Amino acid sequence: MKRQNNFPLHFLVLLFLCRYSIASSHVRRLLLSHESEHYAVIFDAGSTGSRVHVFRFDTKLDLLPIGNHIEYFLAINPGLSSYANNPKAGALSLKPLLDKAESVVPKDLQPQTPLKLGATAGLRLLKGDAAVKILQANETTLNYKAEWVSILDGTQEGSYFWVALNYLLGNLGKKYERTVATIDLGGGSVQMTYAISKESATKAPKEPNGEPYVLNKSLLGTNYDIYLELKFFKASGNSSSSPCILGGYNGYNTYNGVAYKASSPKHGHQLKKALKIKAPCKHKKCTFGGIWNGEGGQGFKNLYASSFFYDYAAMVGIIDPKKPSGRAKPIQYLHAAKLACNTKVKDIKSVFPDID
CATH class of the missing domain: 3.30.420.150 (Exopolyphosphatase. Domain 2)
Incomplete structure (x- = not known):
């Protein structure tokens, strides 16, 4: 498996969204109004973080590089779903991403550059109208138009x-x-x-x-x-144990703004x-x-x-985290998983020094 660090696989979903949007006659007319290049900005509001992708196209809507990469990419944590109790703060968390996107897109092209924000499972799982309030805060705080912001269903x-x-x-x-x-x-x-x-x-x-x-x-x-x-x-608040938690851990895990009591299962993973x-x-x-x-x-x-195959491979020593890409085999992930499942939380840094 190989992946460029600034070319995440989730980009494929966003590229289709971008090209799908550009296919509309109105947006296409705007893009084709400039002689040589066009840009599009996509915000991916995921469960664990928010990312911005800036794409550059030629007149045939084929991708052009931005610097040394096929896109401009920047990510922040946590995701918008963590701001269920403070929608405005959630909107403001995207401001650094917006600022960076504006620095990439030439000023004369910004008025005609389409922008989309697509949220996924993190917002879909919020209770009540929390997701709606977060999206509305993005519209008002960051001056987004309503049609730019949406929650993708599964x-x-x-x-x-x-x-x-x-x-x-x-x-x-x-x-x-x-x-x-x-x-x-x-x-x-x-x-x-x-x-x-x-x-x-x-x-x-x-x-x-x-x-x-x-x-x-x-x-x-x-x-x-x-x-x-x-x-x-x-x-789930019904059980405090989870097969995803390392042996010996007994504390709390925060998800979607709620702290859950969390511990490793008594009988292994x-x-x-x-x-x-x-x-x-x-x-x-x-x-x-x-x-x-x-x-x-x-x-x-x-x-x-x-998924985050590159990131996890770098954290557990399968590939060199200092290099922009690497190769790995599925069996290496299996070996790392077995090692992790047999490691107590107190020993994790000595077994995997690069773990976050």
Whole structure:
């Protein structure tokens, strides 16, 4: 696996959002009004942090480099969902990102540069109208327009990533068998997406909440039936133990502005149990939690996973954190995970000196 440090895999979702926005006649007309270059600014308000991506395009809307990179990227922590009780502070937390974006986009192009802010699972999981208030604070405090700010639902998040990646690989417009499957592992949710046959689509059951598992999209003249599986991670106040916590820890963990009592499980790390891999399955095949798996097929033959692979590889010594990219094999992540699961919290810095 290889990744450029300033070219995060989550960029693929944002690139599709950006190009999708540019495809509208109004925005396209603005972009094409300048002779040589155009810019677009995307804010990714995720569960664990907020990021800004600035893209530069030529007149054909193909990407141009910004400095030595394919984009300008900057991230801050924590995410907007941490400001549930202070929406204005959440909006102001994005000000440094906005300032940096303005320093990248030439002043004469700023009036015609589209800006989008897309929030994901962190805001979706907030209770009541907290998410709405945070977005409204962004509109008023940072002078955003309402149409610039939105919360992506899990279906959009998963399908955008699938479309973006297959677009960049040159697969769109071809038969579904030529596409690849995607898994997007975020801080508050995970989405698995892949194209399935028409036969499998007609047999698709409904989700427990009544929503369909399959979306139909027409892309570059080809119809695709796209299977989406969504899983949201929710903090629970019912139990203080978690398979994600190192042995020997007994304290608190803050998520979405709420402090939960947290400790390691008494009987080791049972992540398989937490994912409900052995849950009853009412269908021919299931993934975790008894969820229908789409029946696999050619669209699932090649799988691309997106997450903080580079960051974790650097933290546990798989790759050199001083270099902008690196290569790693899945087995190295497995070995590091086994080592981490057998390490007490008091020993973690001696085992993994670069851990945050």
